[in-house]
Amino acid sequence: MVFVAATAASVLIRTAPGDALTDEGTIGRMPAAVRATRRVQLGLDLPPAQQYVRRLRAYSRGDLGWSTSEERPVNEVLRERIPRTLWLMSLALAASLLMGIALGAWQGAHVGSRGDRAWSFVSLVLFSFPEFWIAIVLMLLFASWLGWFPTMGMTSDIAFESSSMRALLDRAHHLVLPWLSLTLIGTAYVARFQRAAMRDVFGAPFVQTARGKGLAEAAVRRHALRAALLPVIALGGMLVPSLFAGAVFVESIFAWPGMGLALLNATQGRDYDLVGAGIIVVSAMTVAGSFAAELLREVADPRTRRG
Amino acid sequence: MTRAALRFAPLVLICAVACTEKPAVAPTAGDIGGSMIIVQPIEPATLFPPRMNGTEGLPIIDAVFDHLAEIGPDLAVDSDNGYAKKLATGWTWSGDSLSIAFALDPKAHWHDGVPVRAKDVRYTFAAYTDDSVASETKSLLGNIDSVTVRDSLTAVFWFKRRLPHQFFDATYHMYILPSHLLDTISMARVSDAPFGRAPIGSGRFRFRQWERGARVEIIADTSNSRGRAKLDRVIWSFTPDFGSATVKLFNGEADFYEAIRPDNLAEVERSPTLRLMTAPAMGYTLLMYNLHARKSNTVPHPLFGDVRVRRAIAMALDRTKMARNVLDTLGYVALSAAPRVLIPDTAAIKQIAFDTVAARALFDSAGWRITGADKIRTRNGQPFSFEILAAQSSVSRQRYAVLIQEQLRALGIAVRVRIADPKTTGTAIEGHNYDAWVSSVGMTPGRLGVSQTWGTGGEMNYGGYTSPALDASIDSAITAFDSTRSRITWTRVFQTLIDDQPGLFLYEPRTPVAIHKRLRVGTLRADAWYANLADWSVDPAQRIDRDRVGLGSAR
Numbered sequence: 001m002v003f004v005a006a007t008a009a010s011v012l013i014r015t016a017p018g019d020a021l022t023d024e025g026t027i028g029r030m031p032a033a034v035r036a037t038r039r040v041q042l043g044l045d046l047p048p049a050q051q052y053v054r055r056l057r058a059y060s061r062g063d064l065g066w067s068t069s070e071e072r073p074v075n076e077v078l079r080e081r082i083p084r085t086l087w088l089m090s091l092a093l094a095a096s097l098l099m100g101i102a103l104g105a106w107q108g109a110h111v112g113s114r115g116d117r118a119w120s121f122v123s124l125v126l127f128s129f130p131e132f133w134i135a136i137v138l139m140l141l142f143a144s145w146l147g148w149f150p151t152m153g154m155t156s157d158i159a160f161e162s163s164s165m166r167a168l169l170d171r172a173h174h175l176v177l178p179w180l181s182l183t184l185i186g187t188a189y190v191a192r193f194q195r196a197a198m199r200d201v202f203g204a205p206f207v208q209t210a211r212g213k214g215l216a217e218a219a220v221r222r223h224a225l226r227a228a229l230l231p232v233i234a235l236g237g238m239l240v241p242s243l244f245a246g247a248v249f250v251e252s253i254f255a256w257p258g259m260g261l262a263l264l265n266a267t268q269g270r271d272y273d274l275v276g277a278g279i280i281v282v283s284a285m286t287v288a289g290s291f292a293a294e295l296l297r298e299v300a301d302p303r304t305r306r307g
Numbered sequence: 308m309t310r311a312a313l314r315f316a317p318l319v320l321i322c323a324v325a326c327t328e329k330p331a332v333a334p335t336a337g338d339i340g341g342s343m344i345i346v347q348p349i350e351p352a353t354l355f356p357p358r359m360n361g362t363e364g365l366p367i368i369d370a371v372f373d374h375l376a377e378i379g380p381d382l383a384v385d386s387d388n389g390y391a392k393k394l395a396t397g398w399t400w401s402g403d404s405l406s407i408a409f410a411l412d413p414k415a416h417w418h419d420g421v422p423v424r425a426k427d428v429r430y431t432f433a434a435y436t437d438d439s440v441a442s443e444t445k446s447l448l449g450n451i452d453s454v455t456v457r458d459s460l461t462a463v464f465w466f467k468r469r470l471p472h473q474f475f476d477a478t479y480h481m482y483i484l485p486s487h488l489l490d491t492i493s494m495a496r497v498s499d500a501p502f503g504r505a506p507i508g509s510g511r512f513r514f515r516q517w518e519r520g521a522r523v524e525i526i527a528d529t530s531n532s533r534g535r536a537k538l539d540r541v542i543w544s545f546t547p548d549f550g551s552a553t554v555k556l557f558n559g560e561a562d563f564y565e566a567i568r569p570d571n572l573a574e575v576e577r578s579p580t581l582r583l584m585t586a587p588a589m590g591y592t593l594l595m596y597n598l599h600a601r602k603s604n605t606v607p608h609p610l611f612g613d614v615r616v617r618r619a620i621a622m623a624l625d626r627t628k629m630a631r632n633v634l635d636t637l638g639y640v641a642l643s644a645a646p647r648v649l650i651p652d653t654a655a656i657k658q659i660a661f662d663t664v665a666a667r668a669l670f671d672s673a674g675w676r677i678t679g680a681d682k683i684r685t686r687n688g689q690p691f692s693f694e695i696l697a698a699q700s701s702v703s704r705q706r707y708a709v710l711i712q713e714q715l716r717a718l719g720i721a722v723r724v725r726i727a728d729p730k731t732t733g734t735a736i737e738g739h740n741y742d743a744w745v746s747s748v749g750m751t752p753g754r755l756g757v758s759q760t761w762g763t764g765g766e767m768n769y770g771g772y773t774s775p776a777l778d779a780s781i782d783s784a785i786t787a788f789d790s791t792r793s794r795i796t797w798t799r800v801f802q803t804l805i806d807d808q809p810g811l812f813l814y815e816p817r818t819p820v821a822i823h824k825r826l827r828v829g830t831l832r833a834d835a836w837y838a839n840l841a842d843w844s845v846d847p848a849q850r851i852d853r854d855r856v857g858l859g860s861a862r
Contacts, residue, residue: 016730017730017731017734017735018730018731018733018734022730022733022734022737023729023730023733024698024700024729024730024732024733024736025361025729025733026361026733027733027736027737027767027769028746028747028748028749028767029361029443029749029767030443031443031446031759031766031767032766033446033766034441034442034443034445034446037438037439037441038441041439041441066499068352069352070352070519071352071353071355071358071498071499071503071504072499072504077519080519081519081520139554143558144554144557144558147558150560151551151554151555151558151560152546152551152554152555153521153544154521155518155521157344157522157542157544157560158342158344158542158853158856252547252548253547253551255520255521255545255546255547255551257518257519257520257521258520261520261547262520264547265547268728268730270730
């Protein structure tokens, strides 16, 4: 799957007009002879199929190529950018799952109540909006108008103290709005599934039997929740690629210098090597997320364990 | 204390510590000190001077590296008058004027402490002109034959022929590089070396750090022989786009934004902390015609291959009104193929007057007549219809394209406007697959850009214009030592371009710059607003928190 995704990305980006050196600004400044030399140096003068074969051979040697948009090895770019995106995504994923499960479970146990209806409405509204819109609204409200949070970036341009505690708090301060942009939608998404799963489980025969035998309602809910978690665990694996897609927009709006923003710039700049490597990384993360979800399902549901 | 309170106590303690820490106050004296944040929507790819492509990294490189001498504020290129000494403390011309010997400052040193020597100058020229380095500046150094070392502090430039701008060629384009850090790397690999990501220069600022995707920081070099920069630090803060940069500026998180858009100017003027400056630009915008049929280098364009059509279009468009409409006070009608500051005798240039009656007559005489009910001019069954390509990145150019479309419609010409992203535009231009393109041309003071853009076979001559008369005029102009003869020949060059109309010269922008009121910057030089960055300072009476950080690490 990773190979297919990387190949598709490699083919698709080369169908877009231009290459790393075909930019209106560049051709207005850089003589044609210099562009020709640089194309040869970058291998861009070769036919696309030959470029692809060269790239595959380089991958086999562990060489991810040269980033034309950052003028440095792709390995360096990924080493720097991936942790920043993982940091943002993993916090958003964890919060989305925890809060989504909690909210959905509560809703499932109180179907039809005022609280359930209110949160259903809110989650539907959140679910309907794209991440970038929510990000812009949060930035306008909490950063521009109220001034409670910085508008963008991962850290302040100037820190007044170099203590590690202050640096950590500065990072946390910058993290809030981007994290919230991803988490709100993730939570709404998970809560809706959890609510539906709880409703289905409460109708199951084993729950009725438990109630019939006089088990306390709290205990009934605990057992029901465990059964209702199974579809949500699978959902967790699917959340990884959608969170990454959201991260691309959120990183762009908040100038969060992660992998999403790097890929966006690389695509616009026709940085073929960085786009190819980036797609491989994202595909691998998706596969890993699905695999982790499968493992968790086996842990949670003994019936699905093999052997 | 309850259990719940105990659970939250560590968090409360952390917040209390964080919130009560006060910013450190660094000692300041007069106008020394302060931090400036420049917001910029484009991040440079490298800080290796020969491989700088684009203006986004130039201010940083100019602050960290040095020229041998700095051009004067009048941007005179025809002699060495007005140049300020930088790495060179003096220079001597040979009797035949085919060489200049530069004496280097013995106290100048690189930021790693190694002294600057003549071999650095020799290495610099080799790097800028090496084919594998592929510097876009190489073509501007064509008259320099070689650079030799007479002794450790004397570098000699040898020229191929006597030209008025020899001194300019030797000093303007090249930032001197540290050979001791680079000459062990092959020229084929030097552009990729880590030096481009952590440069070491000799300027009054030194490079501090580069957080990719976030910022570049430079700090004052306190041991510089010409004196430290007045500001403690300058930070270039990168944002994904123009809109984010504007948000950061108006939120007080940045002090300087060079490319503020016209739509935001009113807000800058209302801001209590910001002020507006305008800097003359070293460029102009034009409607460049493809003089050949699309994708051809030989077949004349069915419309623009005829000079009568080009002149008629010039008569049909009210450039003064367009400039007022789009730019208001932030631009002038362009006079010719150079900004005013590079045209020696602007009064002598005669423009093609706006005259729609004459335009119609000229179209008619060129065979383009209105015959059908659709009121579109045709010739031999072919409609007068073409496409204008304009870049997505420039609102002004898009507006001009629409205004041109509207004015030409009234004269029976059907224009389609195509707004495209930079890559699509670049691909179309490179492949000569366009009709007309609203293009911006940037120039250096040397006016070599005129021959690059309009000379036969010029490297940036995307319109395919050829004129032996213009080529001869340009050659006369660039070799004219006498100032009167220079003025006359350059006037002839610019007049030829107006008469021939290979492109319609639209406007010359004045760049609005938004800057924090506390910053004292002096006059912004037309070719480089950052030229005197080391002398910029903060008004001591208006210092804010970020001015009190001092020279320690900003992070």
